[in-house]
Amino acid sequence: MAKSSVIYECSGCGAQSPKWAGQCGECGKWNTLSETLVSDKISNRKFPARNATQNVTGGSNSQIKGKLLGLDEVEGKVGERVSTRIGELDRVLGGGLVAGEVVLMVGEPGIGKSTLLTQLSLNMSNVVYVCGEESPGQVKIRVNRMGGDGSKTNLKMLAEMDVDTIVSTVNKEPISLLIIDSVQTIYTSDLPGLAGSVSQIRECTGRIIAYAKSKNVPVILVGHVTKDGEMAGPKVLEHMVDAVLELTGDRYYDLRLLRTQKNRFGATDEVGVFRMNESGMEEITNPSELFLSEREEGSVGSAIAVVVEGTRPVLLEVQALVVNSELPVPRRVSQGVDVRRVQILLGVLQKYTKLSIGTKDVFVKVTGGLTVREPAIDLAVVLAVASSASGKSLPKKSVAIGEVGLLGEIRNVNMYDKRVKEANKLGYTTIYSKNSYRKVAELVKSI
Numbered sequence: 001m002a003k004s005s006v007i008y009e010c011s012g013c014g015a016q017s018p019k020w021a022g023q024c025g026e027c028g029k030w031n032t033l034s035e036t037l038v039s040d041k042i043s044n045r046k047f048p049a050r051n052a053t054q055n056v057t058g059g060s061n062s063q064i065k066g067k068l069l070g071l072d073e074v075e076g077k078v079g080e081r082v083s084t085r086i087g088e089l090d091r092v093l094g095g096g097l098v099a100g101e102v103v104l105m106v107g108e109p110g111i112g113k114s115t116l117l118t119q120l121s122l123n124m125s126n127v128v129y130v131c132g133e134e135s136p137g138q139v140k141i142r143v144n145r146m147g148g149d150g151s152k153t154n155l156k157m158l159a160e161m162d163v164d165t166i167v168s169t170v171n172k173e174p175i176s177l178l179i180i181d182s183v184q185t186i187y188t189s190d191l192p193g194l195a196g197s198v199s200q201i202r203e204c205t206g207r208i209i210a211y212a213k214s215k216n217v218p219v220i221l222v223g224h225v226t227k228d229g230e231m232a233g234p235k236v237l238e239h240m241v242d243a244v245l246e247l248t249g250d251r252y253y254d255l256r257l258l259r260t261q262k263n264r265f266g267a268t269d270e271v272g273v274f275r276m277n278e279s280g281m282e283e284i285t286n287p288s289e290l291f292l293s294e295r296e297e298g299s300v301g302s303a304i305a306v307v308v309e310g311t312r313p314v315l316l317e318v319q320a321l322v323v324n325s326e327l328p329v330p331r332r333v334s335q336g337v338d339v340r341r342v343q344i345l346l347g348v349l350q351k352y353t354k355l356s357i358g359t360k361d362v363f364v365k366v367t368g369g370l371t372v373r374e375p376a377i378d379l380a381v382v383l384a385v386a387s388s389a390s391g392k393s394l395p396k397k398s399v400a401i402g403e404v405g406l407l408g409e410i411r412n413v414n415m416y417d418k419r420v421k422e423a424n425k426l427g428y429t430t431i432y433s434k435n436s437y438r439k440v441a442e443l444v445k446s447i
Contacts, residue, residue: 094266107247132185253369301388305380336366
């Protein structure tokens, strides 16, 4: 009879300890160690799924296993990509799905992960959708809402949570894509513990990866996020998969951004832009038109910034409101820009210009629900606040591109020429940047 021992495993990093402690010794997080049973029979067993491996270019690893290889003997060519027929998703993936690639998609509940993957499954043929959180009937309702025709698609649904049953079922027929929704719901009976535990997630993901590599079938796993916004499950999960995609957005807006946190087969600086509606995820090929569609020309307290999302320049509106404060300490409120950055910019304005804003409430907002972290938005924030404080609007068809330093200087930003080209394409001819003004005080005084 196999003996079982008790270990304590960290849900944050997966580190194991022979005894419980309030703080994990590896990652430093508190109250993350949970009790896990480990059987000697299980720990010494070699699972068949782990041994069935194959590289993404189609060559079998069994022929090269245990051999020393020179660079000229190693295949370095990435397998042929398969388009998802969703342009923004292909952009983020680096051109499409690679054979044998395992992708982890994470996001908050209700953000649209299942909607996007359902839309993907309708675009491709021979797709298997594993329903771990929903029933096949619920998935069908979503397909009908999105206008999908079940008679014209080869989408197959599998209501199963046992990873071994899933692998054995999809092994029986050739498929082009496997979608598992979600990785926190699948389990294996070879290990103790509930689905979603650290050991279960790690082992099940390992078997799914082994299947993907052996059959050259791309797999997309849906993952959860914690209340802190971090990916749920052990940190090692991010290292095991080939790509990690994060779908973000404000639930009160229809804008959705798909970003890459990791990509072994492509760049990590691309961003996909979608608009979520009843029929699914609508691709936004020109986000600037979306952000500027409701802007009123000549408004006081409004400025246009040119930011870069991934490798794509985007024009958006920055609004500011400066009013007399009724509080001993004036308020500084910001939405879409870090409030600490806004406070720094207000200090620069207070010192180097004649604007008196020290005793006034200042509110700053980026319209459209987008959150901007790059410093290229600094100059637009400064001009929007100056416009509201002075009561004068900025010239029409003008944009601001630049970082603002603590000495009141305007600094250059990357991809400047690309930003200017995008602004000119949309009809904005006046560019405020370091090329036109060196100091914030000079620019504010002139306009």
